[in-house]
Amino acid sequence: MNKKELENKIWYRFLKVVYFTVLVFVIFLAIAIVIADKPLHITIDYANSFIKCNEKPIKFNMDTNNISVKGNKELYYTDDLNFKIECSQYSEGLKKYGGRPASSNPTNYTLDIKYKPNPAYKEWIGGIFIGFGIIAGFFVFIRYTFFYILLGNKKD
Numbered sequence: 001m002n003k004k005e006l007e008n009k010i011w012y013r014f015l016k017v018v019y020f021t022v023l024v025f026v027i028f029l030a031i032a033i034v035i036a037d038k039p040l041h042i043t044i045d046y047a048n049s050f051i052k053c054n055e056k057p058i059k060f061n062m063d064t065n066n067i068s069v070k071g072n073k074e075l076y077y078t079d080d081l082n083f084k085i086e087c088s089q090y091s092e093g094l095k096k097y098g099g100r101p102a103s104s105n106p107t108n109y110t111l112d113i114k115y116k117p118n119p120a121y122k123e124w125i126g127g128i129f130i131g132f133g134i135i136a137g138f139f140v141f142i143r144y145t146f147f148y149i150l151l152g153n154k155k156d
Contacts, residue, residue, distance in 0.1 A: 045116040053087035
């Protein structure tokens with residue numbers, strides 16, 4: 001049996017449609033995984049980022065003080081309250097008497113955020129090429145194996 005004879009068989013044409021459908025499905029699934037797993041191109045450099053008080057000449061290193069930023073723009077609620085106290089001109093009194101500024105008080109500090117390239121981004125790009133290479137190799141292997149079993153030769 002040769003390839004021309006196979007083209008006339010309905011089961012062979014159906015098998016080609018199934019093969020192509022599975023290939024397209026796997027490619028779309030891989031693309032969805034790649035998009036969902038994409039890291040940010042840049043990330044916050046916490047070691048060089050600071051919080052500067054507006055009312056006092058004090059600044060706090062974000063890495064040393066273990067501070068995280070929400071959405072690259074603002075502090076989380078508890079950190080926000082803590083730095084409103086630290087940066088207040090009345091901070092000693094607030095600490096001494098256990099007072100807390102209202103969360104609605106205006107922010108009295110400035111975030112000085114520095115960014116750096118994310119090393120995971122390059123690994124992600126390399127993973128895309130490796131992943132799609134493995135997928136392509138797998139489907140080529142299936143194709144050649146099928147023809148070898150059915151036709152008895154390696155050529156399609």
